Structures are given as structure tokens and as C-alpha cells.
Amino acid sequence: MTARRAIVREWVVVAAGWTVYALTDALHAYLLRMPGEPYQSFSLHALNDVPDALVFWTPLTLAFLALSRRLPLAGALWPWGVAKLVAATVAAVVARAAYGYLIEPIFAEAYSPFDPLPPLPDGLLRAIYLQQTKVLLVVCLCFAWVQIRRTHENRLRIAELETRLARARLDALSAQLNPHFLFNALNSIAELIHRDAQAAGHMLKALATLLRFSLANPRDEIRVGEEIALAAHFLSIEKIRYGDRLDVRWSVDADCADALVPALILQPLAENAVVHGIARRRAAGTVSIAVRRSGAMLVAEVGNDAPSAPAPPAPGHGVGIANARDRLSCLYGDAWTLTQGLRDERYLVRIELPLHDTPTQARPPRAAPPIA
Secondary structure: OOHHHHHHHHHHHHHHHHHHHHHHHHHHHHHOOOOOOOOOOHHHHHHHHHHHHHHHHHHHHHHHHHHHHHOOOOOOOHHHHHHHHHHHHHHHHHHHHHHHHHHHHHHHHHOOOOOOOOOHHHHHHHHHHHHHHHHHHHHHHHHHHHHHHHHHHHHHHHHHHHHHHHHHHHHHHHHHHHHHHHHHHHHHHHHHHOOOHHHHHHHHHHHHHHHHHHHHOOOOEEEHHHHHHHHHHHHHHHHHHHHHHEEEEEEEOHHHOOOEEEOOOHHHHHHHHHHOOHHHOOOOEEEEEEEEEEOOEEEEEEEEEOOOOOOOOOOOOOHHHHHHHHHHHHHHOOOOEEEEEEEOOEEEEEEEEEOOOOOOOOOOOOOOOOOO
16 A cells, blocks of 8 residues: 555544544434423534534544654653653643634534633633543544554564565575485485496486476475375485385375475485485385374374494484474474384384465474474
């Protein structure tokens, strides 16, 4: 909304509000007239109250709304702002009293002859006394409304900044993941190309498929079916490299195929399973990937046979898990868990996230849950 449209809208809303108030006040005076008072029609009451609302109270309200936005009522300059607000309020009370005293004679015929207007000094003081409460109420309401709007706008601004930060963080995490995977994949191809050029060619094709998806697909989330296909491409690269030493087992529920998961969330976990599990075994090992539904949650598990013997962490250890945690946090806030650990001589990483089929907006990150 442009600034001019916002000003016009504010004028219309304030004028409409005061018009409704004036009509309500006129109806109240018409229905609850005191015994002995001469009859006055509703239109006569409205003719007295509505112009008063539009000519005086509407501009006064708009003036105090503008003043409340500009005055420094916080920080080091707040005494100066409060002094200005008090002075403006006193001036408004006097102006209202003078306006009422000068305008009321125009509608004198609408009043009872037994209630004549008092002389000027007493009449002006009486008008000040009668109008001060109403003016103070208008001032307080204007100030409160401006503060409420300012607080609301600040919250919206903070939420927008947090969303942008989460979006930038998620993009940075994706940018971090791609070079990490690419470095490892190219190392595998470099090792194989001198031993089996044909197998290296197959690896390059599978790698090209993964990179094409990564570069051409801007989505944060993809369908489980797509994610499984990408993980299969990656594991086909590793299968060529490790041969019979690597066995891959899949268990994917058919009713989960259209559910959404973070793009390339399984690939770094499968990579960890191969690099930190299968590569450290003397004998053959198995990498398992399972995706299933558990109530309102989607469960994804990536497991591998434990290494034959303890060894120092390999370079890049933990990058995939940390990346997965941060991406899950950006997308799902607190509504996810990631646990990892040994179970029956197998190392298992388990992710639980909300089962959904509509895209999720990035959220501000949270602290990662403790490792189970």
C-alpha cells in the first residue's frame, strides 16, 4: 500500500468511526431525554453531533495519531516528547472548549429555553471541565493504537528477517553439501579410472544425474520417490567402487512415495554409511535405507554394518549429520528428531519429521537435539 493510500484510508476510517459514534450519541440522547425536556427529533440531534464529529474530532484524532508517531517517547529524548504531548493535550482541551462554546449558539434553538448558555468566562471553564476527559481519552487511545501498530509491525519485520535468515542459511547449507559430495565422488572416480575405465564412465553418468538435479532443482523439498532415486544414483556410484563389498537394501513403504522430505537428505547419510562404515570393514557390509510412516510422522533410517575395529574419524566426519540437522531445523522448527548410534552391531541414523505433501516454508533455526 502506498503512503498516500494509507493516509486516505486512515482519514476514512477515523471519520467513519466518529460518525458512528455521533449517530449513536444522537440516538442515545433522543431515546433517553429527560422528563420535561422539549421534544427533539433524532435528525436534529444528529445534525448537532455529526458535524461536530467530522469538523473537530476527526482532525483532532488524526493530528494526535501523527503526533504519537513522531514524538520520541522512548530513549534519551523521552522527557522532551512527553512535554510536547502534554502541551498538545492542553491546547486540544482549550481548543475543544472554545470550539464548543462558539459553535453551540448556532444550534441554540435545539436546546431547552430553561438551559441557556452561561456567560463567557464561566461557560468556557465549564466547557474545559466537560471536554477534558473526552480529549484525554482520545489522546490515550491514539497513543495506544500507535504503540500497538508499531509493536505489530516490529514483530512482522523481525519475522520477515528471521525467514530471510533461515532462507539464506538453508541456501548456504545446500551450497556446503554439494562441494562436499562432489569432492568425495570425484575422488572415487579418480581412483577407479586407471583400473576400470568403463566403470568410471558409469560413475560419471550417475554423478552427472545427481549434479544436474542439484543445479536445476531449486526446491527445498522433494517427493520421497525422487529422493530414493537420487540416493540410488549415489549408491550406484559407490557400488561400482566397492563391488561385492557393498550390499544395498531398500525398504520404502508405497504410501510414502508422495510425501515430502528435504532434498538430498538421504544422500549425505548414505555417504557417511559408506565412508565411515563399509570402507572401514575388512569383510563385506550392508547399507540399508528404510522409509515408512509412523502415525503423523515420516521415519527415514539409514544404517550400515559397524566397522571391523575402532578407528580415528575420517576427514569430513560429521559434516553430513550436522548439515542434515541444520536443514531440518530450518524447515521444520522443533517438529523433528535425528538420532544416531549403534544397535545390534549396526550403526543407525534415524530421522523423524512431519508427514506432509505440501511444501514447508523455511523457519529460523533452533538448537540441535541431543544425540541419542
